[in-house]
Amino acid sequence: MRISQLSAASGVPIPTIKYYLREGLLPPGEQTAATRAEYGESHLRRLRLIRALLEVGRLPIAAIRKVIAAVEDESLGMHEVLGTAHYAIAPAVESHQEDEDWRRARAEADRLITDLGWRVHPEAPTRVELAQAILTLDQLGMPATGEALRPYAEAAVNLVVEHEIGTIPLDGPREAAVEALVVGTVVHGRVLDVMRRLAHESISARFFGVSEE
Amino acid sequence: MRISQLSAASGVPIPTIKYYLREGLLPPGEQTAATRAEYGESHLRRLRLIRALLEVGRLPIAAIRKVIAAVEDESLGMHEVLGTAHYAIAPAVESHQEDEDWRRARAEADRLITDLGWRVHPEAPTRVELAQAILTLDQLGMPATGEALRPYAEAAVNLVVEHEIGTIPLDGPREAAVEALVVGTVVHGRVLDVMRRLAHESISARFFGVSEE
Numbered sequence: 001m002r003i004s005q006l007s008a009a010s011g012v013p014i015p016t017i018k019y020y021l022r023e024g025l026l027p028p029g030e031q032t033a034a035t036r037a038e039y040g041e042s043h044l045r046r047l048r049l050i051r052a053l054l055e056v057g058r059l060p061i062a063a064i065r066k067v068i069a070a071v072e073d074e075s076l077g078m079h080e081v082l083g084t085a086h087y088a089i090a091p092a093v094e095s096h097q098e099d100e101d102w103r104r105a106r107a108e109a110d111r112l113i114t115d116l117g118w119r120v121h122p123e124a125p126t127r128v129e130l131a132q133a134i135l136t137l138d139q140l141g142m143p144a145t146g147e148a149l150r151p152y153a154e155a156a157v158n159l160v161v162e163h164e165i166g167t168i169p170l171d172g173p174r175e176a177a178v179e180a181l182v183v184g185t186v187v188h189g190r191v192l193d194v195m196r197r198l199a200h201e202s203i204s205a206r207f208f209g210v211s212e213e
Numbered sequence: 214m215r216i217s218q219l220s221a222a223s224g225v226p227i228p229t230i231k232y233y234l235r236e237g238l239l240p241p242g243e244q245t246a247a248t249r250a251e252y253g254e255s256h257l258r259r260l261r262l263i264r265a266l267l268e269v270g271r272l273p274i275a276a277i278r279k280v281i282a283a284v285e286d287e288s289l290g291m292h293e294v295l296g297t298a299h300y301a302i303a304p305a306v307e308s309h310q311e312d313e314d315w316r317r318a319r320a321e322a323d324r325l326i327t328d329l330g331w332r333v334h335p336e337a338p339t340r341v342e343l344a345q346a347i348l349t350l351d352q353l354g355m356p357a358t359g360e361a362l363r364p365y366a367e368a369a370v371n372l373v374v375e376h377e378i379g380t381i382p383l384d385g386p387r388e389a390a391v392e393a394l395v396v397g398t399v400v401h402g403r404v405l406d407v408m409r410r411l412a413h414e415s416i417s418a419r420f421f422g423v424s425e426e
Contacts, residue, residue, distance in 0.1 A: 048352055048353055051349075052349050052353065055345065055349070056345060056346060056349045077421055078417065078421045079417050079418055079421040082413065082414070082417045083414065083417075086410050086413065086414060089410075090410065113411065116415075118411060118412070118414075118415035119414070119415045119418040119419065120411055120414050120415055121414070124411075124414065126407050126410050126411050126414065127411075129403070129407045130404070130407050130408075130411065132268065132269060133269060133400055133403050133404045133407065136264075136265050136268070136269045136396075136400050137400055137404075139261055140261055140265065140393065140396055140397075140400075142380055142393070142396075142397060142400075143376075143380065148376070149404060149408075151371075151372060151375065151376055152372060152376075152401070152404050152405050152408045153408045153411070153412065155368040155371070155372055155405070155408075156405065156408040156409040156411070156412040157408075157412040157415075157416070158364075158368070159364060159365060159368055159409070160409065160412045160413055160416050161416060162364065163356075163361070163364055163365075164413075165416055165417075165420055167355055167356065180353065180355070181417075183349075183353055183355075184353075184355060185410075185413055187346055187349050187350055187353075187355075188365070188409075189406060189409055189410070190342070190346050191343070191346045191350075191362060191365050192365050192368070192369065192405065192406070192409060193402060193405070193406060194339050194342045194343050194346065195343075195362075195365045195366045195368075195369040195370075196369040196372070196373065196401075196402055196405060197299050197302075197303065197339050197398075197402070198326065198331060198333055198337075198339050198340075198343065198366070198369070199331070199366065199369040199370040199373045200295065200299065200373055200377075200398055201295070201296065201299060201331075201332070201333050201334070201337065201339070202329075202331035202332045202333055202370075203370070203373050203374060203378055204291065204292050204295045204296075204378075204394075205292055205332040205333075206332065207378055208290055208291045208292040
């Protein structure tokens with residue numbers, strides 16, 4: 001299809017498509033004449049990936065470039081590509097205190113992951129994020145043991161197993177599967193986060209006795 | 214306590230405390246001499262609130278100022294303060310297409326909230342966020358009906374009811390309850406998000422047959 005048709009099919013304006021082409025986020029079309037290029041299904045899929053990472057994942061362009069490089073690198077397995085996406089969507093881990101409290105929180109995080117039988121890289125920044133949350137809860141006098149956080153782990157793993165991994169189309173081209181995996185991770189993360197805030201609003205309305213509108 | 218003791222007790226360096234005082238995030242101490250001020254428990258609690266919003270919630274200072282203004286405004290009920298915190302932690306809602314697909318996604322989001330019996334303000338930006346996620350899933354050919362997303366809603370509401378609302382100390386001073394509510398919302402949101410990414414890594418390692426390290 002022509003760039004105008006690609007624009008119509010994807011809902012992405014032509015100048016934006018040209019920007020993605022210049023930035024190397026979108027591979028060039030097949031040149032059929034000096035001023036004419038043909039685009040295909042893979043371009044349409046790639047545009048959806050970019051828009052999802054940008055609008056739903058709210059990733060900066062630099063992070064999107066890293067994710068796309070991983071998607072395109074056929075020497076990487078699915079697990080490595082997903083890892084790249086996870087590291088791109090994870091917030092930067094701030095510097096933190098290196099004291100006894102921190103070491104205890106970090107040990108608690110590692111212990112919980114071990115107790116759950118989860119396979120997580122020893123250097124994964126998510127371990128630091130979890131430890132930071134545990135430390136904050138502890139400092140606030142809120143339940144912060146692995147046991148207290150276990151229901152969050154169990155809810156998360158159930159959703160991923162039952163509603164996410166199964167939707168990946170593994171029988172098609174590698175790129176389609178990888179893109180579905182990456183976008184699914186980003187969008188479902190957003191779904192869960194927004195559901196939690198919606199639930200909080202609703203429960204708080206009841207709990208604090210706000211009258212029906 | 215003196216500012217040096219406040220620093221030691223909170224782990225926040227003195228120059229940072231002075232910065233929060235100048236920015237009005239931390240109320241001034243009680244002046245006991247020309248160059249000497251006394252700080253109390255409420256300052257310690259407030260510092261923990263600021264650090265949690267900053268380090269775990271990753272809110273910008275302007276958003277933290279809004280949350281603290283709501284915490285301090287005694288004319289606001291708990292529900293309104295929580296609402297302010299939610300709007301501060303929510304990502305800015307991007308402009309979106311205003312076409313038939315968008316209206317269908319928005320109707321699906323509203324229908325799910327109604328079916329769940331949730332009490333959510335008709336103008337809440339979270340409704341737009343949910344609609345945006347539904348639209349993206351739909352465009353990617355992934356399950357995007359209210360029914361498909363219901364498990365996310367149910368997991369979220371269970372966690373909030375069973376592990377969050379109950380931990381709010383409602384028998385103490387209003388400010389302590391409000392601060393616990395706000396910080397709990399932010400930190401537990403982070404916990405759930407990081408658990409989901411940890412679960413994804415672990416499940417992906419098994420699913421794609423990465424060998425044990």
